[in-house]
Amino acid sequence: MKAVVVTHADLPLGRRIVKLLWHEPGIGRLVAIGEGPPPRAFDALRAGTEPRLVYEQLDHARQRSIADWFHSRRLREIAPEAVVYVPHHGAAPEGLPVVAQVPKRVAEARLVLHHALELRSIRTLVALGSAFVYELAPGNANQLCEDSPLRLDPSAPPALRAWIDSDMLFQAEIGRAHGAWPSGSSPSGSSPSGSSPSASSGRARLRVVLLRVPTVVASGGYVYLHPLLEGAAGPRPRPAGFDPLCPVIADKDVARAVAAALASGACGVFQVAGHERLPLSVLGRWTGRPTLPVPGPLLGLAARGAAWLGLAEAALDAPLARHGMSLDVRRAETGLGFRPRYRIGLARAGDGALRLEAVPAPA
Numbered sequence: 001m002k003a004v005v006v007t008h009a010d011l012p013l014g015r016r017i018v019k020l021l022w023h024e025p026g027i028g029r030l031v032a033i034g035e036g037p038p039p040r041a042f043d044a045l046r047a048g049t050e051p052r053l054v055y056e057q058l059d060h061a062r063q064r065s066i067a068d069w070f071h072s073r074r075l076r077e078i079a080p081e082a083v084v085y086v087p088h089h090g091a092a093p094e095g096l097p098v099v100a101q102v103p104k105r106v107a108e109a110r111l112v113l114h115h116a117l118e119l120r121s122i123r124t125l126v127a128l129g130s131a132f133v134y135e136l137a138p139g140n141a142n143q144l145c146e147d148s149p150l151r152l153d154p155s156a157p158p159a160l161r162a163w164i165d166s167d168m169l170f171q172a173e174i175g176r177a178h179g180a181w182p183s184g185s186s187p188s189g190s191s192p193s194g195s196s197p198s199a200s201s202g203r204a205r206l207r208v209v210l211l212r213v214p215t216v217v218a219s220g221g222y223v224y225l226h227p228l229l230e231g232a233a234g235p236r237p238r239p240a241g242f243d244p245l246c247p248v249i250a251d252k253d254v255a256r257a258v259a260a261a262l263a264s265g266a267c268g269v270f271q272v273a274g275h276e277r278l279p280l281s282v283l284g285r286w287t288g289r290p291t292l293p294v295p296g297p298l299l300g301l302a303a304r305g306a307a308w309l310g311l312a313e314a315a316l317d318a319p320l321a322r323h324g325m326s327l328d329v330r331r332a333e334t335g336l337g338f339r340p341r342y343r344i345g346l347a348r349a350g351d352g353a354l355r356l357e358a359v360p361a362p363a
Contacts (some may be wrong), residue, residue: 001262002121003029003080007060007112010034013128013216013224013251014086015041020255021084022053026263031080033058033069054078060088061107070115082124083116084258085109087166089216089224090231103162109169117173117206124207126261127170128254130163131214131247131271131327132227132320140245140324146212146269146331157303157318159227170210174268209261209336210269214247214327215283216254217344221355223287224251228280228321233288237302238321240293243281245324249274250342250358260338270332274340275361277326286346286356 004021008014009032018032022045030053032042038055045053058065069075087105109127116122134144135151150164215226223229226246228236249272257272284291299321332338340361347357 001027001081003027003031003078003082004262005031005033005080005083005122006086007033007084007108008035008086008088009042009055010036010039011086011088011090012218012222013089013254015039016218016251017084017086017255017258018042018053019045020252020259021262024259024262028052029054029078029080031056031075031078033060035059061104061111063111066111066115070119075119076121079121080119081121082126082262083112083122084262085112085125085127087128103158103165105162106165106169109166113169113173113208120205122206124209124262125170125173126209126211126258127166128225128258129167129170129210129212130225130227131212131273131325132160133164133167133212134325136319136323136325138323142323142325143328144271144325145328146271151319157227160318160320163227167210167212170208171269173206174208174210207265207267209264209267211254211257211261211332212269212271212327213254213257214249214273216251217248217283217287217356217358218251219347219355219357220349221287221357222251223283223289223356226283227318228291229284229287229289236284236289236291237294237299238280238291239296239299241296242322243279244320244322245277245326246280246283247273247277247325247327248283248344249340250344252358253340253342256341257332257336257338260332260336264336266335268335270336270338271327271329272332272338272340273327273329274342274344276344277324278344279324280321283356286354288355 004027006014006018009018018030021027021030033056058069116125133150135149136142213225216224281291342358343361345357345359346354349355
């Protein structure tokens with residue numbers, strides 16, 4: 001593969017993916033784009049007169065910024081063959097939805113997909129999505145596969161709706177690549193996976209792989225892509241009487257799943273997850289975000305009040321705060337050849353506090 005573009009490369013998951021792809025023998029140049037200055041971890045990778053890593057700073061959600069860069073002479077000369085869409089994560093991004101605004105996450109996904117389709121050199125788009133997009137039944141017995149229905153309820157919190165809308169954008173392009181949605185299916189389920197797009201489709205030039213990822217845990221107790229726990233450390237409310245099970249995956253395994261998707265010829269939606277599932281209370285406690293049981297009616301009032309004020313509130317009283325799930329990852333194993341290599345355990349940090357740690361799983 002001549003060159004690969006990675007979005008939000010200045011954020012933790014983007015940095016991890018860039019560094020892993022740097023060591024992949026089948027990848028030539030890496031084009032990392034971020035909204036902040038280049039990370040210091042990239043200094044050695046950008047050394048030399050013709051470095052393999054190129055870094056560009058731009059606003060991912062602005063049409064002019066993204067369009068000018070995708071149509072720039074420099075990018076045409078690099079001629080990337082693939083794009084890895086890493087969504088914003090960590091602290092809440094500016095511009096999350098208020099009344100009459102498009103969520104930043106959706107705007108980014110739309111622009112990246114649109115310009116990936118326009119740039120003729122790009123053949124593959126790998127996008128990170130969320131496993132929290134599903135409709136959850138009461139209890140912890142939700143065994144979800146890629147065809148499980150999405151939560152299309154308009155009352156879902158804005159942060160979750162942004163994940164769902166982005167998911168459906170990529171699903172729609174996967175459906176076009178296959179010519180049509182499969183019989184008996186709809187955007188609430190996934191399109192075919194584990195196969196190459198139909199050669200008869202006029203839009204089959206772009207191969208789209210959507211990776212639905214659960215809670216991502218990095219060494220040191222950092223946690224990403226969980227609507228309740230992402231962001232600064234500190235207490236989080238949860239409905240009293242509920243402690244849902246949360247599937248987790250190590251950040252290093254997320255990067256490995258991206259590399260597997262780039263190397264495969266598969267197209268479609270794939271769930272990836274690690275070996276463990278942790279109760280929300282345990283996950284919160286060991287990542288510095290303890291969850292405090294609060295009567296459900298109070299949380300419901302708080303959520304409605306935040307929505308009335310136009311705030312991008314967390315999913316205070318959403319089903320994910322009450323009901324657990326597990327992910328069926330067999331499709332990723334067969335279609336991408338991906339199996340998790342890391343386990344989530346406990347280790348003592350330099351300050352003496354116990355934190356979650358990603359460690360290699362025993363062979």
